[in-house]
Amino acid sequence: MSKLKAAYQTLLNKWHIVIAHRFFWPIFLIVGLLFSIAASTFDILDLYLQLILIYVGINIILTVSLNLINGYMGEFSIGHAGFMAIGAYVASLLTVNVFPQTANMFLFPAAILAGGIAAALIGLLVAIPSFKTRGDYLAIVTLAFCMIVKSVLENIDAVGGPRGLLGMEKLTTLPWVFFWTVLSLWVIRNLVYSKFGRGVLSIREDEIASDLMGVNTRQVKVIAFVVSSFFAGIAGGLFAHTLQYINPRMFDIIKSTDILIMVYLGGIASIAGSILGAFIYTILLEILRPLGVWRMVFMPLMLVLLMIYRPRGIMGLREARLFIPLRDLFASKFWRQKKKESGDASAGD
Amino acid sequence: MVYIFQQALNALQLGSIYALIALGYTMVYGILTMINFAHGDLFMIGAFFCFLIAFYLKLSFVPTLLLTMIGVAFLGVVIERLAYKPLRNAPRVSAIITALGVGLFLENFTLALNPYPQHVPALITDQTWTIGNVSISSLQIIIIVLSLFLMLILDFIVQRTKAGMAMRAISWDKSIVPLMGVPVNKIISLTFAIGTGLGGAAGMMYGLAYPVIDPYMGIMIGWKAFISAVIGGIGNIRGAMIGGFILGSVEIMVAAFLPSTYRDFVAFTLLLILLIFRPYGILGKPNPQKV
Numbered sequence: 001m002s003k004l005k006a007a008y009q010t011l012l013n014k015w016h017i018v019i020a021h022r023f024f025w026p027i028f029l030i031v032g033l034l035f036s037i038a039a040s041t042f043d044i045l046d047l048y049l050q051l052i053l054i055y056v057g058i059n060i061i062l063t064v065s066l067n068l069i070n071g072y073m074g075e076f077s078i079g080h081a082g083f084m085a086i087g088a089y090v091a092s093l094l095t096v097n098v099f100p101q102t103a104n105m106f107l108f109p110a111a112i113l114a115g116g117i118a119a120a121l122i123g124l125l126v127a128i129p130s131f132k133t134r135g136d137y138l139a140i141v142t143l144a145f146c147m148i149v150k151s152v153l154e155n156i157d158a159v160g161g162p163r164g165l166l167g168m169e170k171l172t173t174l175p176w177v178f179f180w181t182v183l184s185l186w187v188i189r190n191l192v193y194s195k196f197g198r199g200v201l202s203i204r205e206d207e208i209a210s211d212l213m214g215v216n217t218r219q220v221k222v223i224a225f226v227v228s229s230f231f232a233g234i235a236g237g238l239f240a241h242t243l244q245y246i247n248p249r250m251f252d253i254i255k256s257t258d259i260l261i262m263v264y265l266g267g268i269a270s271i272a273g274s275i276l277g278a279f280i281y282t283i284l285l286e287i288l289r290p291l292g293v294w295r296m297v298f299m300p301l302m303l304v305l306l307m308i309y310r311p312r313g314i315m316g317l318r319e320a321r322l323f324i325p326l327r328d329l330f331a332s333k334f335w336r337q338k339k340k341e342s343g344d345a346s347a348g349d
Numbered sequence: 350m351v352y353i354f355q356q357a358l359n360a361l362q363l364g365s366i367y368a369l370i371a372l373g374y375t376m377v378y379g380i381l382t383m384i385n386f387a388h389g390d391l392f393m394i395g396a397f398f399c400f401l402i403a404f405y406l407k408l409s410f411v412p413t414l415l416l417t418m419i420g421v422a423f424l425g426v427v428i429e430r431l432a433y434k435p436l437r438n439a440p441r442v443s444a445i446i447t448a449l450g451v452g453l454f455l456e457n458f459t460l461a462l463n464p465y466p467q468h469v470p471a472l473i474t475d476q477t478w479t480i481g482n483v484s485i486s487s488l489q490i491i492i493i494v495l496s497l498f499l500m501l502i503l504d505f506i507v508q509r510t511k512a513g514m515a516m517r518a519i520s521w522d523k524s525i526v527p528l529m530g531v532p533v534n535k536i537i538s539l540t541f542a543i544g545t546g547l548g549g550a551a552g553m554m555y556g557l558a559y560p561v562i563d564p565y566m567g568i569m570i571g572w573k574a575f576i577s578a579v580i581g582g583i584g585n586i587r588g589a590m591i592g593g594f595i596l597g598s599v600e601i602m603v604a605a606f607l608p609s610t611y612r613d614f615v616a617f618t619l620l621l622i623l624l625i626f627r628p629y630g631i632l633g634k635p636n637p638q639k640v
Contacts, residue, residue, distance in 0.1 A: 076442050129625050136384050144617045151614040296457040303450035308435045311443045
């Protein structure tokens with residue numbers, strides 16, 4: 001009973017956190033959505049800035065979905081661009097060849113969703129080797145998968161082969177990107193803080209121990225891979241309808257490395273870190289555009305320095321307060337305080 | 350029959366290049382249990398070194414080979430010192446990402462300095478002999494014989510010398526060996542030097558045998574060599590040689606009977622199947638996870 005009371009007391013003391021939690025997100029979502037609609041219909045932002053924001057959104061989706069596997073689950077996947085490719089091709093084929101031209105505006109979300117689902121199904125396949133192998137070998141499996149996707153796409157003439165696929169309309173708009181970004185963040189944040197999410201974290205800490213504690217590690221891995229590849233597919237669909245042209249070479253190891261850099265720049269196992277990483281990296285690349293080719297020299301150098309001096313990234317293993325559910329926030333605060341008290345007491349003795 | 354003979358010769362040529370690069374992967378893995386993803390790009394650097402030396406210094410074959418190997422080996426040691434050494438006790442994932450970063454850095458740096466594909470000038474006058482109906486070029490013979498020679502030297506170093514014994518000891522148990530007075534850092538540097546030097550030699554041979562070299566050629570060939578190392582059992586030096594020749598023959602066979610664009614697909618599918626059913630390769634030993 002005293003525990004509850006103490007928890008209640010902390011709650012009363014920290015009412016501003018509660019208020020912030022209750023009101024920040026609805027206000028943020030409404031303002032964000034209105035802003036994105038206004039920006040794309042009226043001339044508030046010029047097209048270049050809109051395009052950068054679209055890229056930031058797509059990169060956030062990619063980063064947060066890869067973070068689920070690399071950050072939260074502690075596995076190592078370098079094949080994220082392969083899932084992205086599947087999503088991009090499926091969505092583009094639907095809008096170009098299947099859906100009637102006039103209805104494209106309305107069926108666009110369905111195309112994106114189909115791309116995501118196709119990627120998720122393939123993600124299911126890739127999850128199977130992850131039961132047995134992990135670490136370096138899983139990295140190779142995912143990379144081999146990425147190369148196979150690229151190679152298959154290059155050999156199918158119906159999707160343009162190495163020439164690529166053309167003819168998509170520019171259907172990706174700022175409101176849609178905002179919607180999908182928020183959706184991906186919402187789903188992955190809620191997954192991570194659910195019972196399932198505890199299972200994901202326990203695999204990162206010690207797979208065998210978590211297995212012994214009754215976590216169904218296979219199921220957890222499959223779900224994590226499926227969710228992650230689903231959102232990579234979504235991002236691919238959005239990407240294809242931004243650029244209006246895709247070819248298999250866009251989705252090679254270099255693209256995967258880009259996503260890895262964003263994950264490890266922003267911070268592993270952190271939603272806020274994913275957003276930060278995608279944002280900083282995308283903006284930085286745009287700012288450095290005058291450097292030309294040397295920009296691409298700078299980018300991997302940044303990754304190496306990051307790994308040596310700050311291997312967990314800016315927000316590594318930490319989370320912005322607004323992303324943590326109130327219950328977890330207070331639980332951790334309560335226990336920290338409790339620990340401090342008992343520590344003081346023992347020091348007094 | 351003639352066709353098969355001719356293709357077997359091509360397979361031997363491609364396989365020896367793969368095997369030389371695979372040795373670098375497998376040596377570094379054996380000693381550091383780390384996949385040096387930048388190794389394929391060191392191979393590419395080897396080809397460009399050879400190009401620079403042959404183009405500007407106009408040396409003959411043997412000095413060019415030695416200079417290329419020394420140059421690439423030096424670069425390999427520098428990379429190990431600057432990028433990998435600080436991460437020796439970090440999580441393995443950090444080391445892999447660093448290696449990927451170093452590889453991309455080498456590619457893009459070369460691209461920034463030299464945006465066009467290049468052609469390595471011929472260092473030896475190429476002669477072609479025809480025996481029966483099989484034509485053999487002198488270049489092919491040099492590549493195959495030289496690779497076999499380098500592999501024999503490597504095998505001698507690893508099996509018969511003191512430094513080689515230290516290498517094998519470190520890959521056996523990394524924590525005890527320093528207590529026995531083995532200079533671990535020096536041995537690791539030596540391993541990198543030998544492995545990348547062989548990669549450099551492979552780069553030079555590739556540059557001589559194939560028409561163009563470009564900054565991104567190291568990615569695909571590096572991966573093929575890595576697959577060879579996995580086929581033979583990564584960490585196992587003789588396995589890497591065998592794996593290189595196996596992959597070389599498989600690729601030549603695929604190119605002979607299917608459209609050549611299926612080559613990468615077959616190679617990577619082979620890798621996936623292998624990793625699922627026999628992840629420790631042909632000569633490797635299974636390494637059960639201890640609790």
